[in-house]
Amino acid sequence: MSGIRTNAAAELLGVSPNTLRSWERRFDYPKPRRTAGGHRQYDLVQLESLRRALLETHNISSAIEVARQRGEGPSSPSRLLDAFDQFDEGVADRVLEESLAVRSVDRTVEEVLLPAIELAEGREGREVEWELACRWATGWLHAHRRVAPPSSRGHGVILFDSSERLDHESLHVQALELTIRRAGFKSLLLSFDLPPERVARAMRAVDPIAFVFCGGEATLEVLGRLVYTVRQVGSAAPVFEYRESMPVTGDHAIPSLGTTPTEAAERLKQYLDSGRLESGTPGSQPLTGSIRRSA
Amino acid sequence: MATLIKIDHSASVAHTGTQRFCSRCGEAGEPPPPRGRPLRERRVCEACGMGVLLSCSREALPGMGAAFIIATADLSVSAVSSAGEMLFGLEEDLLGVPLVSLMKATGGKERLARTVASAALRNRPPTVLTMRGLTPNAEAAGLLAARISTCQPPRGALITVGPANLTSL
Numbered sequence: 001m002s003g004i005r006t007n008a009a010a011e012l013l014g015v016s017p018n019t020l021r022s023w024e025r026r027f028d029y030p031k032p033r034r035t036a037g038g039h040r041q042y043d044l045v046q047l048e049s050l051r052r053a054l055l056e057t058h059n060i061s062s063a064i065e066v067a068r069q070r071g072e073g074p075s076s077p078s079r080l081l082d083a084f085d086q087f088d089e090g091v092a093d094r095v096l097e098e099s100l101a102v103r104s105v106d107r108t109v110e111e112v113l114l115p116a117i118e119l120a121e122g123r124e125g126r127e128v129e130w131e132l133a134c135r136w137a138t139g140w141l142h143a144h145r146r147v148a149p150p151s152s153r154g155h156g157v158i159l160f161d162s163s164e165r166l167d168h169e170s171l172h173v174q175a176l177e178l179t180i181r182r183a184g185f186k187s188l189l190l191s192f193d194l195p196p197e198r199v200a201r202a203m204r205a206v207d208p209i210a211f212v213f214c215g216g217e218a219t220l221e222v223l224g225r226l227v228y229t230v231r232q233v234g235s236a237a238p239v240f241e242y243r244e245s246m247p248v249t250g251d252h253a254i255p256s257l258g259t260t261p262t263e264a265a266e267r268l269k270q271y272l273d274s275g276r277l278e279s280g281t282p283g284s285q286p287l288t289g290s291i292r293r294s295a
Numbered sequence: 296m297a298t299l300i301k302i303d304h305s306a307s308v309a310h311t312g313t314q315r316f317c318s319r320c321g322e323a324g325e326p327p328p329p330r331g332r333p334l335r336e337r338r339v340c341e342a343c344g345m346g347v348l349l350s351c352s353r354e355a356l357p358g359m360g361a362a363f364i365i366a367t368a369d370l371s372v373s374a375v376s377s378a379g380e381m382l383f384g385l386e387e388d389l390l391g392v393p394l395v396s397l398m399k400a401t402g403g404k405e406r407l408a409r410t411v412a413s414a415a416l417r418n419r420p421p422t423v424l425t426m427r428g429l430t431p432n433a434e435a436a437g438l439l440a441a442r443i444s445t446c447q448p449p450r451g452a453l454i455t456v457g458p459a460n461l462t463s464l
Contacts, residue, residue, distance in 0.1 A: 013338075013339065014336075014337045014338055014339055015339045015341075015344060016341065016344065018344070019339065019344030022344055022345075023344075051338075054338045054339065054347055055338065055448065055449075056449055057347065057373070057449070058318050058347060058349065058365045058373040058374035058449070058451055059318055059319065059346065059347060059365075059373065059374040059375075059386065059390070060319070060339070060345050060346065060347065061386070061387060061390070062373065062374075062390060063347070115449065118447075118448065118449055118450055119448045119449060121447075121448075122350070122418075122447060122448070123336075123448075168417075169417065216416075216417055243416055244409070244412060244413045244416050244417075259368050259369070259412070259416060
């Protein structure tokens with residue numbers, strides 16, 4: 001086991017030696033060995049694990065709990081973030097390949113890829129790393145979309161994407177489409193602002209069992225136009241929203257598919273099987289109500 | 296596809312007005328490093344050593360000694376400040392607990408849930424709701440104001456709680 005002294009360990013974590021010793025007293029972690037002379041000798045693997053966990057949590061005790069449970073771990077959002085920060089796409093590939101050895105594609109997307117993108121977003125002076133992360137993630141999602149098994153359910157879902165740029169929300173939309181495909185649905189991802197007459201042709205071709213508004217930048221005007229077109233074509237398929245996409249506050253009439261791709265796919269399947277949606281997570285939208293403009 | 300060739304740098308631009316703060320004591324952290332200077336940012340608060348440094352918009356900065364809670368998009372508590380512990384209980388007991396079991400907005404529980412979930416999912420300007428605490432100490436404090444905004448990384452909703460009669464929380 002490789003070990004380093006207190007000052008170096010504190011430097012690695014960006015804390016003072018006193019803080020490190022206080023964590024040892026309170027949490028018994030990171031736990032150093034003692035040299036023959038009684039000096040603390042910290043395990044590098046523990047320190048690196050804790051450094052990464054600190055990036056993923058909002059408080060010290062959770063970070064220590066994550067580090068303790070995970071150890072070096074097979075793959076984590078912060079390891080993927082490190083790869084982006086080193087501009088090393090090979091390492092990024094490896095992190096997700098390792099994740100796929102222990103997680104499904106869907107869980108890899110939700111537990112590693114999307115959280116890493118979220119960590120990469122909005123950091124001062126890291127715009128280039130952020131762009132690399134977005135482009136790399138897009139490529140990864142598209143590669144897996146291409147090899148998704150053919151539709152087993154025969155039902156189509158049309159997703160209207162209102163995200164305007166390649167960003168965290170746009171990647172969530174792409175992840176949603178991948179998960180929906182992998183759940184056996186046919187999917188068609190369209191821009192939110194397409195002229196309704198063009199969308200009508202796609203609706204006739206796909207004959208969707210559901211429409212999903214996603215991307216976070218929807219406007220009530222365009223939503224109204226699209227819903228009108230949907231009904232004009234004669235489709236009675238329900239309209240859902242994903243990840244609080246609608247520009248409304250308070251109760252409204254558009255049921256939510258939740259905030260994660262697997263939750264959305266599960267709720268779609270549930271809807272198809274039972275003809276109704278059960279209440280979602282505490283953060284999900286209610287299923288009934290009236291549309292109100294946001295303040 | 297047009298959406299794939301545009302990159303959103305607005306998040307970074309928006310962060311020029313951000314300030315770091317400790318998730319435990321609320322102490323404002325050092326300003327973010329100058330643009331284009333890639334250095335490893337300090338993650339742990341130097342003042343208390345028990346909180347991580349997060350960013351929020353300047354108008355949402357809780358301030359040293361403020362009572363606040365950080366919640367995730369599924370509305371579970373992910374951090375509580377030292378002052379927040381006096382209202383809601385010890386952090387170790389609150390981590391993972393549903394936020395709606397600690398407070399309710401006077402405008403209805405749905406409103407609080409939706410505002411918090413929205414702030415935890417994407418950058419939202421601060422919203423102030425009047426609320427009542429559901430724990431004994433918070434209940435005794437009477438009507439409170441909760442300012443709900445976004446903090447990160449990782450993204451969460453920052454809920455700063457104070458007396459309802461104060462206009463500037």
